[in-house]
Amino acid sequence: xxxxxxxxxxxxxxxxxxxxxxxxxxxxxxxxxxxxxxxxxxxxxxxxxxxxxxxxxxxxxxxxxxxxxxxxxxxxxxxxxxxxxxxxxxxxxxxxxxxxxxxxxxxxxxxxxxxxxxxxxxxxxxxxxxxxxxxxxxxxxxxxxxxxxxxxxxxxxxxxxxxxxxxxxxxxxxxxxxxxxxxxxxxxxxxxxxxxxxxxxxxxxxxxxxxxxxxxxxxxxxxxxxxxxxxxxxxxxxxxxxxxxxxxxxxxxxxxxxxxxxxxxxxxxxxxxxxxxxxxxxxxxxxxxxxxxxxxxxxxxxxxxxxxxxxxxxxxxxxxxxxxxxxxxxxxxxxxxxxxxxxxxxxxxxxxxxxxxxxxxxxxxxxxxxxxxxxxxxxxxxxxxxxxxxxxxxxxxxxxxxxxxxxxxxxxxxxxxxxxxxxxxxxxxxxxxxxxxxxxxxxxxxxxxxxxxxxxxxxxxxxxxxxxxxxxxxxxxxxxxxxxxxxxxxxxxxxxxxxxxxxxxxxxxxxxxxxxxxxxxxxxxxxxxxxxxxxxxxxxxxxxxxxxxxxxxxxxxxxxxxxxxxxxxxxxxxxxxxxxxxxxxxxxxxxxxxxxxxxxxxxxxxxxxxxxxxxxxxxxxxxxxxxxxxxxxxxxxxxxxxxxxxxxxxxxxxxxxxxxxxxxxxxxxxxxxxxxxxxxxxxxxxxxxxxxxxxxxxxxxxxxxxxxxxxxxxxxxxxxxxxxxxxxxxxxxxxxxxxxxxxxxxxxxxxxxxxxxxxxxxxxxxxxxxxxxxxxxxxxxxxxxxxxxxxxxxxxxxxxxxxxxxxxxxxxxxxxxxxxxxxxxxxxxxxxxxxxxxxxxxxxxxxxxxxxxxxxxxxxxxxxxxxxxxxxxxxxxxxxxxxxxxxxxxxxxx
Numbered sequence: 001x002x003x004x005x006x007x008x009x010x011x012x013x014x015x016x017x018x019x020x021x022x023x024x025x026x027x028x029x030x031x032x033x034x035x036x037x038x039x040x041x042x043x044x045x046x047x048x049x050x051x052x053x054x055x056x057x058x059x060x061x062x063x064x065x066x067x068x069x070x071x072x073x074x075x076x077x078x079x080x081x082x083x084x085x086x087x088x089x090x091x092x093x094x095x096x097x098x099x100x101x102x103x104x105x106x107x108x109x110x111x112x113x114x115x116x117x118x119x120x121x122x123x124x125x126x127x128x129x130x131x132x133x134x135x136x137x138x139x140x141x142x143x144x145x146x147x148x149x150x151x152x153x154x155x156x157x158x159x160x161x162x163x164x165x166x167x168x169x170x171x172x173x174x175x176x177x178x179x180x181x182x183x184x185x186x187x188x189x190x191x192x193x194x195x196x197x198x199x200x201x202x203x204x205x206x207x208x209x210x211x212x213x214x215x216x217x218x219x220x221x222x223x224x225x226x227x228x229x230x231x232x233x234x235x236x237x238x239x240x241x242x243x244x245x246x247x248x249x250x251x252x253x254x255x256x257x258x259x260x261x262x263x264x265x266x267x268x269x270x271x272x273x274x275x276x277x278x279x280x281x282x283x284x285x286x287x288x289x290x291x292x293x294x295x296x297x298x299x300x301x302x303x304x305x306x307x308x309x310x311x312x313x314x315x316x317x318x319x320x321x322x323x324x325x326x327x328x329x330x331x332x333x334x335x336x337x338x339x340x341x342x343x344x345x346x347x348x349x350x351x352x353x354x355x356x357x358x359x360x361x362x363x364x365x366x367x368x369x370x371x372x373x374x375x376x377x378x379x380x381x382x383x384x385x386x387x388x389x390x391x392x393x394x395x396x397x398x399x400x401x402x403x404x405x406x407x408x409x410x411x412x413x414x415x416x417x418x419x420x421x422x423x424x425x426x427x428x429x430x431x432x433x434x435x436x437x438x439x440x441x442x443x444x445x446x447x448x449x450x451x452x453x454x455x456x457x458x459x460x461x462x463x464x465x466x467x468x469x470x471x472x473x474x475x476x477x478x479x480x481x482x483x484x485x486x487x488x489x490x491x492x493x494x495x496x497x498x499x500x501x502x503x504x505x506x507x508x509x510x511x512x513x514x515x516x517x518x519x520x521x522x523x524x525x526x527x528x529x530x531x532x533x534x535x536x537x538x539x540x541x542x543x544x545x546x547x548x549x550x551x552x553x554x555x556x557x558x559x560x561x562x563x564x565x566x567x568x569x570x571x572x573x574x575x576x577x578x579x580x581x582x583x584x585x586x587x588x589x590x591x592x593x594x595x596x597x598x599x600x601x602x603x604x605x606x607x608x609x610x611x612x613x614x615x616x617x618x619x620x621x622x623x624x625x626x627x628x629x630x631x632x633x634x635x636x637x638x639x640x641x642x643x644x645x646x647x648x649x650x651x652x653x654x655x656x657x658x659x660x661x662x663x664x665x666x667x668x669x670x671x672x673x674x675x676x677x678x679x680x681x682x683x684x685x686x687x688x689x690x691x692x693x694x695x696x697x698x699x700x701x702x703x704x705x706x707x708x709x710x711x712x713x714x715x716x717x718x719x720x721x722x723x724x725x726x727x728x729x730x731x732x733x734x735x736x737x738x739x740x741x742x743x744x745x746x747x748x749x750x751x752x753x754x755x756x757x758x759x760x761x762x763x764x765x766x767x768x769x770x771x772x773x774x775x776x777x778x779x780x781x782x783x784x785x786x787x788x789x790x791x792x793x794x795x796x797x798x799x800x801x802x803x804x805x806x807x808x809x810x811x812x813x814x815x816x817x818x819x820x821x822x823x824x825x826x827x828x829x830x831x832x833x834x835x836x837x838x839x840x841x842x843x844x845x846x847x848x849x850x851x852x853x854x855x856x857x858x859x860x861x862x863x864x865x866x867x868x869x870x871x872x873x874x875x876x877x878x879x880x881x882x883x884x885x886x887x888x889x890x891x892x893x894x
Contacts (some may be wrong), residue, residue, distance in 0.1 A: 004072045005228035006296040008255060009090050012119075014111040018131040020044050020058060022101055022209035023077050024705070025813045029216050032066035032650045044225035047286050050387075054104075057081050059380060060242060061091050061237035063298055065283045069223035074298045075839040082111050082587045083374035084354045085324045090240045090309050092122045093320055094255035094298065096229055097222075102130045104138040107693055108150045110559075111587050116151050118715035119322060125196050125226075127203050127456075128155065129218055134208040147204060154195075158225075159217050170608075171605050174200040193227050223439040233606075235259030236315035237267075239307050242352045245298075250352070251280070251300040258315055262292045264828045267304060277303035291681040309355050324854040326371035327519035327564055327588055330378065331396040333367075338391065340368060346389050354381070355522040359789070361803075371401065400565045402600065403517040403591050404432055404468025404509075405477040411644045412508020414632050415618035416499035418626040421486035424639050425457055428481040429508040435590045438466075441481040448640075455498060457482050460501040469509045469608035469616070470516050470601050476591065481506065483643040499619075500871055504618040510608065510631045516597040519564040524549075524588035525574065526557045527582040532613075534577060542566035544593040563595055564588070642782035730823035732815065733851070734831060735760065736780050741830045741848030763855055765795045765811070770858045776800060776815075780808040816843045 013019035024557065027033045027045055027628055037044040046062045058079045064072050076095065092098075098119055102112060119126050128151075130143055136407035140157075147155040155171035160166060171181035174195055176626045176840040181187055193369060195201040203221055207214020208638075236258035243251045265276050280300045281288040293299045307313075310320040334343055340361070347359045358371045372378055378395050385393050409430045416423045440461045442454050449457075461480055468475045487497075523544075527535045529551060535558060539546045544562025551557070567586060574582040607617055610630075629637050739745040739756050749756035761777060775797040781787040781804065789803040789811075802811045809831055816825050820843065830848040846854065 004067065004070055005226070006072050006074075006295070007096050007220060007222075007226055007228060008074045008076065008094055008298055009099060009222070010076040010078055010095040010124075011099040011101065012078050012088060012115050013080045014106075014109040014115070015057065015082070017080065017101045017103040017106075017109075017112075019080050019101045020046065020077065022099075022129060022131060022215065022543055023064070023075060025212055025215040026068075026075065026219060027064055027066055029212065029291045030068045032064065032687070058310060059084055060243070061085070062284070063282055065281070068219050071223045071226065073222070076298070077642055080111075081376060082114075082585075083372075083377040083380075085111075085114070086322055086326070086373060087241075087354075087586075088115075089118060089322050089324050092118060092124060093238050093310060094240045095122075095124050097226055098124045098126045100128050102128060102143070102147070104130045104133040104143060105144050107143060107223045110522055110585050112639045113150060113522075114587050115228035118323060120199070123199065125199055127222065128205070129209075129214075129219075130206045131209050132215060133206050133590040134211055140206055143206075144204065147202075152202060153199050155202045155204050158221050159207075159214060160207045170195070170201060177201070189224075193225050196225055197227055211811065225336045229296070232258040232315070232744075234315045235261065235313075237261065237313040238316050238320075239309055239311045239313065242307065242355075244353070249302050250305060251302060252304045253298070253300045254307075254313070255298045256293055256295045258295050260292055260294045261299070261301070269311055269313055270317075271306075274304050274306065274535055276301045293565040308314070322356070324360075324588070326373050327401050328372055328374070328568075329369050329400040329401050330372050330398045332359075332370055333394040333396065335392060343389075343391070344368060347385075350381075350384060350388065354814055357381070370395075372398070374671075390503075398568075400518060402462055402473040402594065403476045404473050405475060405515050405517055406509065407515050408513045408514035409644075410508045411483070411642060412504040412506070412511070413638050413642075414500040414502065414504030414507060415620055415629075415634065415638060416496050416503065417621040418619055419621055420491050420622055421493060422486075422491045424486045425482070425497065425500040425504040426507055426638075426640060426643055427501075427504045428479075428483045428643060429505070429512060430479045430481070432477040432479045434477055434592070436477050436479075438476060439479045441479065444482045444484055449482075449487060453485065453487050453492075454482060456494060456497050457485065457501050460498045461505070466502075466505050467614060468514055468516075468598075469506070470514050470606065471604040472606040472608070472611065472614075475509070484640050486640055494718050495784050503615060503618050506608070506614055507618070507631045507634055510616050516594040516600060517591035518588050518594040518600075520561050520592050521564050521567050521586040522559075522561050523567065523584060523585050524557060524559050525582070527574070527578055529554055529556050531578060531582070532556045532558070535574075535582075538570070538573070543569070549873045555715075561589055566595075569630055585683065606723050612817045617748045643859045723778035727822065727824040729771075730819065731764075731773055731775045731846075732812050732825060732827045733760075733764065733775070733777045734812060734827070734829035735777045736808065737829045738829055738848050738851060742852055761794050761797065761799065764797055766862075767855050767858050768796050770862055774798075778802065778808040781806075 011019055011023055021038070023046055024033070024037050024044055028036050033045055046058070046064055051885050055521055058077060061076055061078045063074055063076050065071070065072065068716060076091045078091050079085070080088075098121065100112070100115060113826075116126075118607075128147065130140075132138065132149075133140070144155065144157055144377045152173075156166070156169045156173060158166075167181055167187050170192065171178040177191060177195055177200070179394075180191055182842040192201065203225060203366055205214055205218040205221060207218065208798070209215060232324060235256075237254045237256050239252055239254045241253035243253065245251060261276065261279060263276055263279055266273050267276060267495050268274075278301060279290050279293050280302075281290055281293070281297070282300055287300070290299075308319060310322065312318055312320075332347070334340060344359070344361055347370075349355075351357045351359045356371060356373070360369050361367075362369055372381065372395075382393060382395070385391055406429060409428065411875065412427045412429055414423075414425045414427075425443075438457050438461075444454055446454070461482075466475050467473060485500075523546075525535055525539075525546070532548070536546060539558070539562060540562060542562045543566055544559045544560055546560025549557040549559045571586075574584045608614070618629050618631075618634045618637070619626050620629055620637050621627075633644065735757065739753075739760060745756045748759060757779070762775060764775050776799075777794075777797060778800045779802070781801045787801070787804045789806070790801045792799050800811060802808055809829070812827055812829070816827065819825065824844070826844040826846055828846040828848070
């Protein structure tokens with residue numbers, strides 16, 4: 001007995017093309033359901049959610065399993081509305097084949113083209129069902145010609161039966177099939193299957209799903225011409241969706257791409273490991289619990305808390321990022337009296353299911369923001385929040401999400417060299433094709449930078465959303481190539497290349513000619529013929545462009561593109577001036593240069609050089625002290641030859657990448673070995689003479705001296721910025737670092753952390769009272785979900801608790817950078833990297849031990865001052881005995 005082939009097939013369509021009706025017909029003819037459901041009747045097998053029944057549209061992707069002939073098919077139904085395109089795209093990661101439904105009455109519509117491009121991008125073999133052919137005015141040949149024109153010449157009608165004409169149509173779509181046809185006079189079944197699998201042929205079927213016309217022939221075609229994929233023995237799975245059942249259990253929906261999965265198996269993505277509690281096979285609303293699922297199965301598992309859509313498990317590596325993404329950002333407004341910090345974690349639960357929301361707390365604006373595809377999705381999200389949490393939230397009108405790119409090739413240089421650390425990275429930034437996103441490459445010779453460091457640089461490039469320098473928007477359409485770099489044998493650590501890589505990107509963007517991009521809509525506008533002039537004028541005023549696609553039955557169809565910001569609400573105007581006769585369909589067509597860039601840049605007001613989280617400059621080191629160099633001076637200090645300059649030098653084919661570091665101001669060594677010795681000397685000198693014995697005040701003088709030496713080695717403007725009137729001292733204390741570095745406080749913290757905190761704060765209050773300096777203690781709330789940055793007074797000192805995902809050293813670094821011109825800042829910490837960054841920023845450093853001794857020294861001074869204070873004197877102590885007797889007699893008489 002032949003085993004049934006197992007297929008995962010997704011069904012996609014432009015909204016109202018009849019996708020759900022076709023799904024119902026397929027399930028009915030296969031015997032899966034006994035009666036046909038209807039969207040209008042709210043009884044469709046797959047549209048089970050209350051919101052779907054209310055809206056009469058598909059909102060969430062769901063699955064049904066049915067058998068036909070020798071095939072077991074898992075059908076994944078996806079949303080057709082453009083606002084839920086991201087939900088649809090997530091299912092593409094797990095499909096073996098796809099069904100694209102086209103309305104025979106409307107032909108190829110705007111969103112259908114987007115779906116086709118996605119299927120092409122994901123390399124998914126595709127069947128096409130042309131629906132609603134029972135309606136008047138549909139033309140089979142005209143539609144087939146349109147499919148060939150808009151999609152591919154390989155679109156071939158498969159419902160006409162096998163014939164010579166059929167073979168000829170197949171042969172015209174692919175050269176290899178043409179050769180077979182010319183050699184043999186026919187094309188065999190296996191060749192047809194392989195051509196479909198390779199996306200060279202696209203079977204087309206015509207019919208009416210509502211009347212069950214052509215659906216059975218379509219099912220037979222799926223059974224005959226599909227091929228089951230081969231799966232490896234090793235376990236692998238790809239996650240495509242996260243949801244929750246009625247009891248609130250988190251469900252991870254995935255497809256097994258290899259091996260098998262059993263209950264209680266441990267799953268991992270390489271970073272976490274969790275156990276599977278249940279395996280559910282869903283079909284509509286119902287599911288079956290199984291003990292094991294094999295490769296090719298689509299299932300939902302419980303027990304996993306850290307999975308994300310697009311993520312690979314087992315042999316499947318990485319996270320596949322979606323192509324479609326929201327272009328609008330909305331503020332979520334809570335009812336009066338609700339605590340944002342408490343509600344934010346609840347919204348993050350919703351983000352699990354709708355990851356493109358990208359829920360964020362904007363500290364500067366003090367608001368919750370979410371990314372949303374459109375107005376319909378706004379209403380759905382509001383309903384989901386109300387149902388899940390019982391809160392009626394409101395959304396503002398939304399704002400555009402901009403992006404940035406560059407117009408010319410530049411070389412970005414990043415250098416990170418606080419004392420004891422070293423990394424230099426050179427990146428070639430080149431403009432990419434529109435819509436290409438970010439591409440990373442390496443052409444750096446391994447004799448310059450070892451392979452492991454090169455891989456680390458690529459990791460750091462890919463791990464972060466890099467932002468531009470015009471508005472702080474994400475960058476895109478760039479090719480970033482690692483062309484040169486250098487590590488130090490003894491002093492380079494992994495974090496050094498992260499810093500150098502980030503700074504190289506930013507330095508390159510500052511040098512480049514940046515371009516602001518805005519999202520554009522492609523649109524299809526249908527209006528009465530007499531209103532074409534009004535429509536074209538409107539589009540021109542919206543900085544868009546259009547052409548007349550066709551005129552028929554008194555209606556004219558315009559197609560074109562326009563900025564999202566100008567067209568996003570135009571559908572309301574269309575409905576008004578056409579009195580409901582017109583229709584507008586828009587879908588996001590990518591990003592293009594902004595039509596009013598100067599105005600947008602001015603309104604956003606972003607200053608790249610004051611963004612301390614994304615520095616544009618670099619840190620260099622000289623004689624044991626790190627110092628900052630602004631982006632426009634970095635190339636005067638860099639240690640490696642410029643890749644672009646060397647490549648353009650006359651008579652030099654390949655650049656001599658390794659250059660002498662002697663161009664760095666203050667360095668006189670002629671080669672890297674000599675520089676290395678100089679580096680070792682600086683490092684050894686600091687290690688030997690700093691932080692030794694009874695030397696708190698001396699230590700500060702030493703550090704000041706080193707900072708002055710470093711300043712002399714900087715350009716004049718950097719040095720002069722340090723000169724001026726004496727500044728007030730500001731002591732910044734990394735609270736938890738000090739607590740865990742002092743044995744006394746560490747022991748207290750083991751029993752009660754609050755007690756240890758209070759003890760430290762009390763001691764610092766006493767210190768401030770004696771020294772009369774400003775004191776701020778920073779505590780880390782990095783892992784506290786939803787925590788917002790707070791600053792409060794504790795007697796005479798300031799206490800800070802950082803926001804979620806911000807460490808104390810990040811806060812201290814930012815504060816020191818922002819206030820170094822106003823205060824003489826001293827940082828107390830024993831965090832080695834924080835110490836190095838502190839020195840590099842020009843602040844004075846105190847280790848935990850130094851701070852303890854400083855506080856003890858001040859405490860001792862206070863005690864000595866108290867002991868030496870004059871005792872209280874009394875008048876009786878200064879008179880003789882005779883006078884004292886007279887005074888006593890007077891008192892007795894009184």
